[in-house]
Amino acid sequence: MAEPFLSIQHVRKSYGSNTVVQDFSLDVEPGEFVSFLGPSGCGKTTVLRMVAGFEEPSAGKIVVAGKDITRLKPNQRNVGMVFQAYALFPNLTVAQNIAFGLKVAGMSKADADKRVAEMLDMIKLPQMADRYPYQLSGGQQQRIALARAIAPKPKLLLLDEPLSALDAKVRVSLREEIRSIQKKLGITTIFVTHDQEEALSISDRIAVMYGGKAEQVGTPFEIYNRPATKFVANFVGTLNVLEGTVTDAAAGTVRVNSEQVSLKGKLNGSKSGDTLSLALRPEAISLGRQPGRDSSLSGEISEVHFLGSVIRVRVGIGGNTVSLDTFNSPATPPPAVGEKAEISFSSSDMLVLH
Amino acid sequence: MKSGKFWAWVVFIVGAAYFFIPLLATVEFSLRMRRGVHSFDAYQIVLGDARFQSTFLYSVVAAVFTIILGVLIVVPAAYWIRLRLPQLRPIVEFITLLPLVIPAIVIVFGYIRMYGSNSPLPFLGSNLGANALLVIGYATLALPYMYRAVDTGLRTIDVRTLTEAAQILGAGWGTIIGRVILPNVLIAVLSGAFLTFAIVIGEFTMASLLNRPAFGPYLQNIGANRAYEPAALAIIAFAITWGCMSLIQILSRFAPKSANRPN
Numbered sequence: 375m376a377e378p379f380l381s382i383q384h385v386r387k388s389y390g391s392n393t394v395v396q397d398f399s400l401d402v403e404p405g406e407f408v409s410f411l412g413p414s415g416c417g418k419t420t421v422l423r424m425v426a427g428f429e430e431p432s433a434g435k436i437v438v439a440g441k442d443i444t445r446l447k448p449n450q451r452n453v454g455m456v457f458q459a460y461a462l463f464p465n466l467t468v469a470q471n472i473a474f475g476l477k478v479a480g481m482s483k484a485d486a487d488k489r490v491a492e493m494l495d496m497i498k499l500p501q502m503a504d505r506y507p508y509q510l511s512g513g514q515q516q517r518i519a520l521a522r523a524i525a526p527k528p529k530l531l532l533l534d535e536p537l538s539a540l541d542a543k544v545r546v547s548l549r550e551e552i553r554s555i556q557k558k559l560g561i562t563t564i565f566v567t568h569d570q571e572e573a574l575s576i577s578d579r580i581a582v583m584y585g586g587k588a589e590q591v592g593t594p595f596e597i598y599n600r601p602a603t604k605f606v607a608n609f610v611g612t613l614n615v616l617e618g619t620v621t622d623a624a625a626g627t628v629r630v631n632s633e634q635v636s637l638k639g640k641l642n643g644s645k646s647g648d649t650l651s652l653a654l655r656p657e658a659i660s661l662g663r664q665p666g667r668d669s670s671l672s673g674e675i676s677e678v679h680f681l682g683s684v685i686r687v688r689v690g691i692g693g694n695t696v697s698l699d700t701f702n703s704p705a706t707p708p709p710a711v712g713e714k715a716e717i718s719f720s721s722s723d724m725l726v727l728h
Numbered sequence: 729m730k731s732g733k734f735w736a737w738v739v740f741i742v743g744a745a746y747f748f749i750p751l752l753a754t755v756e757f758s759l760r761m762r763r764g765v766h767s768f769d770a771y772q773i774v775l776g777d778a779r780f781q782s783t784f785l786y787s788v789v790a791a792v793f794t795i796i797l798g799v800l801i802v803v804p805a806a807y808w809i810r811l812r813l814p815q816l817r818p819i820v821e822f823i824t825l826l827p828l829v830i831p832a833i834v835i836v837f838g839y840i841r842m843y844g845s846n847s848p849l850p851f852l853g854s855n856l857g858a859n860a861l862l863v864i865g866y867a868t869l870a871l872p873y874m875y876r877a878v879d880t881g882l883r884t885i886d887v888r889t890l891t892e893a894a895q896i897l898g899a900g901w902g903t904i905i906g907r908v909i910l911p912n913v914l915i916a917v918l919s920g921a922f923l924t925f926a927i928v929i930g931e932f933t934m935a936s937l938l939n940r941p942a943f944g945p946y947l948q949n950i951g952a953n954r955a956y957e958p959a960a961l962a963i964i965a966f967a968i969t970w971g972c973m974s975l976i977q978i979l980s981r982f983a984p985k986s987a988n989r990p991n
Binding site for chain 2: 426427428447448449451452453454455457459461462463464465474475478479522523526
């Protein structure tokens with residue numbers, strides 16, 4: 375395996391007796407886009423701030439391109455960062471903001487002007503050079519902040535919830551723009567977010583964090599389809615959780631609401647009589663028996679929400695409620711509340727949460 | 729007219745009269761130097777007086793140095809307290825209020841005891857030293873106004889994020905304060921500076937007890953010995969102070985818009 379570009383090694387951060395990051399390790403490949411995903415207070419921003427140099431780790435090491443940067447000051451790290459609050463300098467124009475890092479680095483005016491023009495072209499705002507930050511929209515300000523961070527050609531780009539303050543539409547377009555610029559420049563990037571859709575849509579890999587630890591690190595596909603822990607399964611995507619009892623551990627059968635489901639090979643370590651939490655994504659469930667689905671459960675429709683192209687149906691199964699989506703078909707009326715219903719799924723899609 | 733509005737006007741007129749009648753009376757009196765007619769004779773005498781010019785110039789120079797000293801002390805201190813030591817803010821605010829509580833005469837007697845010509849730091853042993861001590865004293869007197877003005881300015885910007893944004897772009901502390909923080913609180917600094925100017929121009933106690941040829945003692949001296957000139961001087965001093973306040977208002981219109989915080 376190639377040498378990682380960024381290596382965070384057993385990093386810990388404590389404030390007095392309160393440990394906010396515990397034994398966090400992660401290797402990031404050159405040019406990789408890695409997201410730290412987690413709820414507020416999970417330590418994702420603290421790890422990012424330790425990489426930036428704004429916080430000093432209580433233990434552990436941070437290595438960039440083979441060089442230990444753990445004790446370096448932020449202005450010695452050659453790292454670019456985009457903040458949630460934009461952090462453009464209000465007294466400087468757009469061009470002066472982008473040129474700030476270049477001037478600090480001692481670049482000549484002619485070279486700096488050329489680089490600023492390149493950056494403005496890259497973010498498609500060449501006409502904004504002489505505007506002040508207060509004359510720009512939130513999305514424009516954040517693009518300028520991105521250009522300012524990239525202009526000095528940093529080794530590493532850190533994005534601290536850069537889209538959180540923007541409205542939904544701008545958020546989607548800007549995240550695509552960020553990803554395309556990152557790919558074009560091939561810059562290694564860490565992106566902090568609490569928005570799973572954001573993380574899933576633009577990352578090469580995601581580190582899902584909880585309680586100061588990385589619960590799981592993997593590709594968006596792995597994180598979504600094979601969550602390693604109950605927390606990851608619950609946090610990423612919508613999940614239906616059913617309680618089941620192991621009836622035959624050797625055969626891998628589980629009883630869910632008086633019906634048997636075969637989960638061979640997934641019950642590692644469970645004994646007969648154990649109660650398990652089983653999870654199913656809504657898109658893995660069909661209403662009625664469908665070919666190719668080897669398991670089914672019976673219940674009663676408790677709620678129906680017509681959402682236009684999709685109809686969200688909730689089915690009560692014993693003490694559990696399962697949510698599933700079906701496509702709207704103009705020829706077929708939606709199911710009615712109180713109707714008996716059968717749901718089917720492939721047992722291979724069922725997750726056993728540990 | 730609604731009764732509420734009527735009473736509001738009554739209060740306004742009474743308040744305005746309370747402030748303006750003595751002022752108008754002073755103006756009117758200052759114009760009466762020549763018997764039977766109104767003239768600017770008192771103003772001509774005052775403005776033509778060499779001592780007026782020299783003491784006024786002395787106080788202006790002292791004010792400029794006081795402002796420079798105040799900015800050098802207060803801006804980094806207020807910035808650092810906002811950035812790294814917010815828990816010290818109540819203590820520093822209390823300290824900056826002390827010059828309002830402790831009379832200037834107490835401070836100046838302390839200076840005379842501490843920095844007399846026989847002390848280890850004989851500021852009062854030379855003219856330059858005494859001038860420096862006066863500027864230090866003025867900076868102390870102006871501290872409550874300067875600190876509050878700068879602190880209010882810092883409150884309008886996201887000090888921490890701007891500092892971090894500059895740091896990550898490679899800036900050191902000098903660049904951060906000089907190119908990012910100071911320009912964004914410049915209007916607040918100017919407000920503090922003009923308040924300092926107004927205080928220094930009229931200050932009497934320190935200048936008199938340190939035996940400095942400042943405008944305050946000159947004002948007092950004229951007031952004790954002449955009739956019409958003190959009134960003219962009071963109006964001139966008032967105009968200078970008022971001019972300073974107007975400048976604050978005008979300059980505040982040019983304050984950089986705060987766009988560093990998300991909507």
